Amino acid sequence: MTNQKTTIVDVAAKAGVSFGTVSRVINNDVHVRPATRERVLQAMEQLGFVANRQARSLAGGKTGAIGLLVPDLGTGYIGEIIRGIDAELTLQELDLILYTTHRTASKEANYVANLAQGMVDGLLLVLPRNPADYVGTLTQRNFPFVLIDHQGTGKECPAVGATNWQGAFDAAEHLLKLGHRRIGFITGSMDLGCAQDRLAGYRAALRTHHVPYTEELVYEGTFFQPDGFTGALALLDVPDPPTAIFASNDVMAMGAMDAIRQRGLRIPDDIAVLGFDDIPQAEMVRPALTTIQQPLEKMGRVATQMLLDLLEAPESKIQRIELPTKLIIRDSCCPRQGSYADAHNAAYSA
Amino acid sequence: MTNQKTTIVDVAAKAGVSFGTVSRVINNDVHVRPATRERVLQAMEQLGFVANRQARSLAGGKTGAIGLLVPDLGTGYIGEIIRGIDAELTLQELDLILYTTHRTASKEANYVANLAQGMVDGLLLVLPRNPADYVGTLTQRNFPFVLIDHQGTGKECPAVGATNWQGAFDAAEHLLKLGHRRIGFITGSMDLGCAQDRLAGYRAALRTHHVPYTEELVYEGTFFQPDGFTGALALLDVPDPPTAIFASNDVMAMGAMDAIRQRGLRIPDDIAVLGFDDIPQAEMVRPALTTIQQPLEKMGRVATQMLLDLLEAPESKIQRIELPTKLIIRDSCCPRQGSYADAHNAAYSA
DNA sequence: AGTTTTCATGTAAACGCTTACAAAGACAGA
């Protein structure tokens, strides 16, 4: 364990060189004689020297940390992404500074301002609320950052996301092919690009299969579990209620399952339920939830790699990567009851 | 959004004072005339000034950040704790620097060394692996830290945990009162204090109810889901297999449930399953898992508060807080089959 | 051998702030 306060000056004294040389060793400067380097390294070892991060970054170097801004920590969703980020960062010996905005847009801009002001070398923004407020400044100042899971509505900027539209399309199509015609949809927070895309994917699937879109079957939620519960209740109350409910994320799907059960209906026999995300719980819930898998951990990894690239070559071309989603079929959906022929037909028509 | 680089000198110029006065305003020094303070505040506002953290801490102040060391991010377990920590920290406008040791003891000591070397003002250590390596140094240097969920086997140090012994005792007793006599137990990583305590609680309950302890009913796991699976399989294979399985945490309990189902047995009718932690999934799994609730989020909060106290009054008395666990009865346990009378008797005998 | 080039090393200034100390006002008591 390191001693109270060992500075490069101490190391320099011990190694019999000037502190400048020590600094060069730390920074892997080529202009150090191998023998000298060795001597310095030994001194550092013996003294248990650890370079002071604050001083390094103040003096113009890098901070060795990247900032991560997330809306909250409530669901497994963010956790998965963080795992991916953490895995990549650990490889690079970079620190992770975590900020939770608690879904407050104003805090978001605030944090970004603070962080970009020297706390970190780069920024990872998960599910940003209103990135428009700061991406401009960030880009202009050439500060490296990557958006995760956000469809930039405006400017081009580095981002990684999933094929939300396609995923929702696949999900809805799966239900359609199972013979469902009345498919309830519970949206996410509609100010988020991903939520919009999922709704669009759902609508597109209906259109493709010539099933009319009705607003009464769409309930606007906010990605939280209670919305799934109340949403499902509302959907079950419409005249000619849906035979399937597609929720924009897994936790809302689970909320919906609770509501359906509370009404005394069976899943999937009476109502099919389909989610989005494939969080760990999706597999454990009973019946196991059929859902659209988002490669969350991978999104975290890829975003981090992009950021690291940006850190090395700040001028490299901005890009937006969309990772493919995947339909995971489990036990929460089955063909529409008493209409297997229908389902079969639907699956192979247009 | 803040401009490129605004320093206290800029603010001072704008406000017509010296930079020293600006610094005083930042640090809420009493020796500033109200009018002057106001002027400085305005200048700061107009310039969008944000004090540079690195510089502040370098110059002797606090870093305004606390470090959090966790073993991993895999299970919801840590996530819950982090939520509590984050909630408290946000209130204090402190930053969170997150480190993942990936369950490597050596990394742990390493990180602690680095962090204590000026990166952060205090340290929160979740499920520390071998704290003995560094608590000595930390204490000696009077560096504020709090251990979360670790039974300090050795020295006294600030820590918060749960009543693991009592929790396991309650759990085992619950099963005993339901009439179970052959109760399988799957341990956690036995190098962790909490795992030891849980085993001890289980044994104590057996003893209290005059049920013999047999080693063949104890399977040593490591807190990961696969251990639950293989553990349950092993336990079902012993002659006169258990009628109930108590796993040292929920994810292992879920692994056990999978194994039991795979054997074609019903839960809870054929085998009762009981977990520990009450992670969010416990409620969602079917049958819903009866478990011992650990107040994880609260543990995070309490630990953070302790750390904040320590930060303010470094000399305050060390303390170890144990938060009570609670038996949460759900659907994964029922009286031992065909022996309700037994169960009833057991419940009210010594 | 003398001169230039190269490379390793030392030195000083700067990064943006805190803080002890000095200086200058303000104000009271005599």
Add this chain to the structure above:
DNA sequence: TCTGTCTTTGTAAGCGTTTACATGAAAACT
């Protein structure tokens, strides 16, 4: 009005680094 005290403000040094520049020694030329 003068002295002493208290309060506000300015100033300089220093926190532990990096980095541009200067220096000196060794190596490579002629």
